[in-house]
Amino acid sequence: MALLLPLLAAMVVCSYGSVSSLGCDLLHNTALPSRRTFDLLDQMRRVSPFLCLKDRRDFRLPRRLVDSGPSHKVQAMSVVHEMLQQTLSLFHTEHSSAPWSAPLLHELRTELHQQLELLDTCLEQVMVEETSALTAGDPSVALRKYFQRIRLYLEEKKYSDCAWEIVRVEILRAVSSAAKLQERMSHDRE
Template sequence: MTLDSPQEAFGGNQFQKAQAIAVVHEMIQQTFQLFSTEGSAAAWDETLLDKFCTALYQQLTELQACLMQEAGLEGTPLLKEDSILAVRKYFHRITVYLQENKYSPCAWETVRAEVMRSFSSSTNLQERLRRKE
Protein backbone atom coordinates (compact mmCIF):
# COMPACT_ATOMS: atom_id res chain seq x y z
CA MET A 1 0.00 0.00 0.00
CA THR A 2 1.23 3.48 -0.76
CA LEU A 3 0.24 6.61 1.09
CA ASP A 4 1.21 8.87 -1.81
CA SER A 5 4.30 10.62 -0.53
CA PRO A 6 4.32 14.37 -1.13
CA GLN A 7 6.51 14.40 -4.23
CA GLU A 8 5.44 17.96 -5.04
CA ALA A 9 7.07 19.05 -1.81
CA PHE A 10 10.43 17.81 -3.08
CA GLY A 11 10.05 18.66 -6.75
CA GLY A 12 10.75 21.71 -8.81
CA ASN A 13 13.98 23.45 -9.63
CA GLN A 14 13.05 26.87 -8.29
CA PHE A 15 13.46 25.94 -4.65
CA GLN A 16 15.48 28.38 -2.62
CA LYS A 17 17.70 26.85 -0.01
CA ALA A 18 15.61 28.27 2.84
CA GLN A 19 12.46 26.81 1.28
CA ALA A 20 14.06 23.39 0.98
CA ILE A 21 15.29 23.52 4.57
CA ALA A 22 11.77 24.47 5.72
CA VAL A 23 10.24 21.49 3.88
CA VAL A 24 12.81 19.05 5.29
CA HIS A 25 12.31 20.58 8.75
CA GLU A 26 8.55 20.05 8.48
CA MET A 27 9.04 16.45 7.37
CA ILE A 28 11.34 15.69 10.30
CA GLN A 29 9.01 17.52 12.71
CA GLN A 30 6.04 15.45 11.53
CA THR A 31 8.09 12.24 11.73
CA PHE A 32 9.19 13.12 15.26
CA GLN A 33 5.59 13.74 16.33
CA LEU A 34 4.41 10.51 14.72
CA PHE A 35 7.04 8.35 16.40
CA SER A 36 6.62 10.13 19.75
CA THR A 37 3.06 8.86 20.17
CA GLU A 38 2.02 6.16 22.60
CA GLY A 39 1.03 3.93 19.69
CA SER A 40 4.55 3.92 18.33
CA ALA A 41 5.98 2.85 21.67
CA ALA A 42 3.90 -0.33 21.55
CA ALA A 43 5.12 -1.20 18.05
CA TRP A 44 8.87 -0.61 18.38
CA ASP A 45 11.77 -1.52 20.63
CA GLU A 46 11.81 1.29 23.19
CA THR A 47 15.59 1.78 23.17
CA LEU A 48 15.75 2.02 19.37
CA LEU A 49 12.72 4.30 19.29
CA ASP A 50 14.33 6.62 21.87
CA LYS A 51 17.55 6.77 19.83
CA PHE A 52 15.58 7.49 16.65
CA CYS A 53 13.54 10.27 18.28
CA THR A 54 16.67 11.77 19.85
CA ALA A 55 18.37 11.85 16.44
CA LEU A 56 15.29 13.46 14.89
CA TYR A 57 15.23 16.10 17.63
CA GLN A 58 18.92 16.90 17.05
CA GLN A 59 18.25 17.26 13.32
CA LEU A 60 15.35 19.61 14.05
CA THR A 61 17.56 21.78 16.24
CA GLU A 62 20.28 21.95 13.58
CA LEU A 63 17.80 22.63 10.78
CA GLN A 64 16.18 25.41 12.80
CA ALA A 65 19.58 27.11 13.09
CA CYS A 66 20.16 26.65 9.34
CA LEU A 67 16.72 28.02 8.56
CA MET A 68 17.36 31.14 10.63
CA GLN A 69 20.73 31.64 8.92
CA GLU A 70 19.30 31.16 5.41
CA ALA A 71 16.36 33.44 6.12
CA GLY A 72 18.86 36.12 7.12
CA LEU A 73 20.87 35.64 3.92
CA GLU A 74 17.92 35.60 1.54
CA GLY A 75 15.79 38.16 3.34
CA THR A 76 12.43 36.85 4.43
CA PRO A 77 11.78 34.16 1.84
CA LEU A 78 8.32 33.41 0.57
CA LEU A 79 8.15 29.84 1.73
CA LYS A 80 6.31 27.43 -0.47
CA GLU A 81 3.33 26.97 1.80
CA ASP A 82 1.87 24.46 -0.65
CA SER A 83 4.96 22.28 -0.17
CA ILE A 84 4.70 22.41 3.61
CA LEU A 85 0.97 21.76 3.37
CA ALA A 86 1.67 18.72 1.16
CA VAL A 87 3.96 17.31 3.87
CA ARG A 88 1.33 17.94 6.55
CA LYS A 89 -1.40 16.28 4.47
CA TYR A 90 0.88 13.30 3.85
CA PHE A 91 1.44 12.78 7.57
CA HIS A 92 -2.28 13.24 8.21
CA ARG A 93 -2.95 10.39 5.76
CA ILE A 94 -0.39 8.30 7.65
CA THR A 95 -2.13 9.03 10.96
CA VAL A 96 -5.53 8.11 9.50
CA TYR A 97 -4.05 4.92 8.05
CA LEU A 98 -2.69 3.95 11.47
CA GLN A 99 -6.03 4.71 13.13
CA GLU A 100 -7.96 2.70 10.54
CA ASN A 101 -5.60 -0.23 11.07
CA LYS A 102 -5.73 0.09 14.86
CA TYR A 103 -2.01 0.87 15.09
CA SER A 104 -1.18 -2.74 14.26
CA PRO A 105 2.47 -3.82 13.88
CA CYS A 106 1.79 -4.39 10.17
CA ALA A 107 0.45 -0.84 9.78
CA TRP A 108 3.51 0.55 11.58
CA GLU A 109 5.78 -1.41 9.24
CA THR A 110 4.00 0.15 6.26
CA VAL A 111 4.45 3.58 7.85
CA ARG A 112 8.15 2.89 8.46
CA ALA A 113 8.61 2.03 4.77
CA GLU A 114 6.70 5.15 3.69
CA VAL A 115 8.75 7.42 5.94
CA MET A 116 11.94 5.87 4.55
CA ARG A 117 10.71 6.66 1.01
CA SER A 118 10.03 10.25 2.02
CA PHE A 119 13.48 10.61 3.55
CA SER A 120 14.92 9.28 0.29
CA SER A 121 13.05 12.02 -1.60
CA SER A 122 14.31 14.67 0.79
CA THR A 123 17.86 13.36 0.37
CA ASN A 124 17.50 13.82 -3.40
CA LEU A 125 16.37 17.41 -2.80
CA GLN A 126 19.35 18.04 -0.53
CA GLU A 127 21.73 16.65 -3.16
CA ARG A 128 20.26 18.96 -5.82
CA LEU A 129 20.81 21.92 -3.50
CA ARG A 130 24.42 20.93 -2.83
CA ARG A 131 25.12 20.78 -6.56
CA LYS A 132 23.73 24.32 -6.94
CA GLU A 133 26.14 25.76 -4.33
Protein backbone atom coordinates in the same frame (compact mmCIF):
# COMPACT_ATOMS: atom_id res chain seq x y z
CA MET B 1 11.88 -3.12 -1.59
CA ALA B 2 15.04 -4.79 -2.87
CA LEU B 3 15.72 -1.77 -5.08
CA LEU B 4 14.95 0.69 -2.30
CA LEU B 5 17.79 -0.26 0.06
CA PRO B 6 20.68 0.24 -2.41
CA LEU B 7 19.13 3.55 -3.47
CA LEU B 8 18.86 4.67 0.15
CA ALA B 9 22.42 3.63 0.85
CA ALA B 10 23.72 5.57 -2.16
CA MET B 11 21.82 8.71 -1.17
CA VAL B 12 22.99 8.51 2.40
CA VAL B 13 26.61 8.15 1.35
CA CYS B 14 26.24 11.12 -0.99
CA SER B 15 24.64 13.33 1.63
CA TYR B 16 26.72 12.37 4.67
CA GLY B 17 28.80 15.21 6.06
CA SER B 18 29.57 17.31 9.12
CA VAL B 19 28.64 20.72 10.42
CA SER B 20 30.97 23.55 9.61
CA SER B 21 32.21 25.32 12.72
CA LEU B 22 32.53 28.59 10.78
CA GLY B 23 28.84 28.77 9.90
CA CYS B 24 25.85 26.81 8.80
CA ASP B 25 25.79 25.72 5.19
CA LEU B 26 23.28 22.91 5.42
CA LEU B 27 23.32 21.98 1.77
CA HIS B 28 27.08 21.58 1.59
CA ASN B 29 28.25 20.58 5.05
CA THR B 30 25.40 18.96 6.94
CA ALA B 31 23.70 15.61 6.49
CA LEU B 32 20.00 16.08 7.19
CA PRO B 33 18.56 13.56 7.38
CA SER B 34 21.56 11.79 8.79
CA ARG B 35 22.88 8.35 8.02
CA ARG B 36 22.02 7.45 11.61
CA THR B 37 18.32 8.14 10.90
CA PHE B 38 18.37 5.68 8.02
CA ASP B 39 20.19 3.10 10.12
CA LEU B 40 17.72 3.42 12.98
CA LEU B 41 14.70 3.17 10.71
CA ASP B 42 16.26 0.12 9.09
CA GLN B 43 16.90 -1.51 12.50
CA MET B 44 13.26 -0.92 13.45
CA ARG B 45 12.10 -3.48 10.90
CA ARG B 46 10.24 -6.18 12.85
CA VAL B 47 7.87 -7.59 10.25
CA SER B 48 8.70 -8.58 6.72
CA PRO B 49 7.15 -6.04 4.33
CA PHE B 50 6.14 -9.00 2.16
CA LEU B 51 3.80 -10.19 4.92
CA CYS B 52 2.11 -6.79 4.85
CA LEU B 53 1.52 -6.36 1.12
CA LYS B 54 -2.25 -6.39 1.61
CA ASP B 55 -1.89 -3.36 3.89
CA ARG B 56 0.02 -1.20 1.42
CA ARG B 57 -1.28 2.30 0.80
CA ASP B 58 -0.26 5.22 -1.35
CA PHE B 59 0.06 8.14 1.07
CA ARG B 60 0.72 10.52 -1.82
CA LEU B 61 4.03 12.04 -0.82
CA PRO B 62 3.95 15.58 -2.30
CA ARG B 63 6.25 14.75 -5.21
CA ARG B 64 6.38 18.35 -6.48
CA LEU B 65 8.14 19.35 -3.27
CA VAL B 66 10.84 16.72 -3.43
CA ASP B 67 11.19 15.91 -7.15
CA SER B 68 11.35 19.33 -8.75
CA GLY B 69 12.30 20.91 -5.46
CA PRO B 70 11.93 24.42 -4.16
CA SER B 71 13.98 27.06 -5.92
CA HIS B 72 15.40 28.65 -2.77
CA LYS B 73 17.61 27.22 -0.05
CA VAL B 74 15.22 28.35 2.68
CA GLN B 75 12.30 26.56 1.00
CA ALA B 76 14.32 23.36 0.63
CA MET B 77 15.33 23.59 4.26
CA SER B 78 11.69 24.18 5.21
CA VAL B 79 10.70 20.98 3.40
CA VAL B 80 13.38 18.99 5.23
CA HIS B 81 12.43 20.64 8.54
CA GLU B 82 8.74 19.85 8.16
CA MET B 83 9.55 16.27 7.12
CA LEU B 84 11.70 15.75 10.22
CA GLN B 85 9.23 17.52 12.52
CA GLN B 86 6.29 15.45 11.31
CA THR B 87 8.33 12.23 11.51
CA LEU B 88 9.33 13.02 15.08
CA SER B 89 5.71 13.77 15.95
CA LEU B 90 4.55 10.51 14.39
CA PHE B 91 7.03 8.48 16.44
CA HIS B 92 6.00 10.31 19.61
CA THR B 93 2.43 9.02 19.54
CA GLU B 94 1.41 6.71 22.36
CA HIS B 95 0.89 3.85 19.87
CA SER B 96 4.38 4.13 18.36
CA SER B 97 6.03 2.37 21.29
CA ALA B 98 4.17 -0.91 20.77
CA PRO B 99 5.96 -2.38 17.73
CA TRP B 100 9.55 -1.43 18.57
CA SER B 101 12.02 -1.68 21.41
CA ALA B 102 11.95 1.35 23.70
CA PRO B 103 15.72 2.06 23.46
CA LEU B 104 15.66 2.00 19.64
CA LEU B 105 12.61 4.26 19.49
CA HIS B 106 14.20 6.64 22.02
CA GLU B 107 17.38 6.75 19.94
CA LEU B 108 15.42 7.60 16.78
CA ARG B 109 13.51 10.34 18.59
CA THR B 110 16.75 11.77 19.98
CA GLU B 111 18.40 11.70 16.54
CA LEU B 112 15.45 13.48 14.91
CA HIS B 113 15.33 16.04 17.71
CA GLN B 114 19.06 16.82 17.35
CA GLN B 115 18.69 17.23 13.59
CA LEU B 116 15.76 19.60 14.11
CA GLU B 117 17.73 21.73 16.57
CA LEU B 118 20.59 22.05 14.08
CA LEU B 119 18.19 22.77 11.26
CA ASP B 120 16.42 25.47 13.31
CA THR B 121 19.75 27.26 13.76
CA CYS B 122 20.54 26.91 10.07
CA LEU B 123 17.09 28.09 9.00
CA GLU B 124 17.46 31.26 11.05
CA GLN B 125 20.75 32.05 9.32
CA VAL B 126 19.49 31.29 5.83
CA MET B 127 16.21 33.18 6.29
CA VAL B 128 18.20 36.36 6.90
CA GLU B 129 19.89 35.81 3.53
CA GLU B 130 16.73 34.85 1.61
CA THR B 131 13.95 36.88 3.20
CA SER B 132 11.58 36.69 0.22
CA ALA B 133 11.89 32.96 -0.43
CA LEU B 134 8.96 31.79 1.72
CA THR B 135 6.56 34.20 0.06
CA ALA B 136 6.52 31.82 -2.91
CA GLY B 137 4.48 29.31 -0.89
CA ASP B 138 4.58 27.35 2.30
CA PRO B 139 5.63 23.74 1.63
CA SER B 140 4.60 22.62 5.10
CA VAL B 141 0.86 22.52 4.29
CA ALA B 142 1.21 19.71 1.75
CA LEU B 143 3.55 17.78 4.05
CA ARG B 144 1.15 18.12 6.99
CA LYS B 145 -1.66 16.68 4.85
CA TYR B 146 0.63 13.81 3.83
CA PHE B 147 1.43 12.97 7.45
CA GLN B 148 -2.23 13.31 8.39
CA ARG B 149 -3.04 10.60 5.81
CA ILE B 150 -0.42 8.41 7.50
CA ARG B 151 -1.93 9.02 10.94
CA LEU B 152 -5.45 8.24 9.69
CA TYR B 153 -4.15 5.03 8.10
CA LEU B 154 -2.57 3.91 11.38
CA GLU B 155 -5.79 4.66 13.22
CA GLU B 156 -7.85 2.79 10.60
CA LYS B 157 -5.55 -0.23 10.91
CA LYS B 158 -5.67 0.00 14.72
CA TYR B 159 -1.90 0.53 14.88
CA SER B 160 -1.21 -3.06 13.86
CA ASP B 161 2.34 -4.31 13.38
CA CYS B 162 1.82 -4.45 9.62
CA ALA B 163 0.47 -0.90 9.56
CA TRP B 164 3.54 0.33 11.41
CA GLU B 165 5.79 -1.62 9.02
CA ILE B 166 4.11 0.00 6.02
CA VAL B 167 4.55 3.40 7.69
CA ARG B 168 8.19 2.67 8.56
CA VAL B 169 8.93 1.89 4.89
CA GLU B 170 6.98 4.99 3.83
CA ILE B 171 8.98 7.18 6.22
CA LEU B 172 12.21 5.72 4.84
CA ARG B 173 10.98 6.70 1.39
CA ALA B 174 10.02 10.21 2.50
CA VAL B 175 13.30 10.81 4.34
CA SER B 176 15.14 9.49 1.30
CA SER B 177 13.29 12.02 -0.87
CA ALA B 178 14.31 14.79 1.52
CA ALA B 179 17.93 13.63 1.24
CA LYS B 180 17.64 13.72 -2.57
CA LEU B 181 16.27 17.25 -2.39
CA GLN B 182 19.19 18.27 -0.21
CA GLU B 183 21.66 16.68 -2.62
CA ARG B 184 20.04 18.38 -5.62
CA MET B 185 20.09 21.77 -3.91
CA SER B 186 23.75 21.24 -3.05
CA HIS B 187 24.61 20.60 -6.70
CA ASP B 188 22.48 23.53 -7.87
CA ARG B 189 24.43 25.91 -5.62
CA GLU B 190 27.87 24.78 -6.85
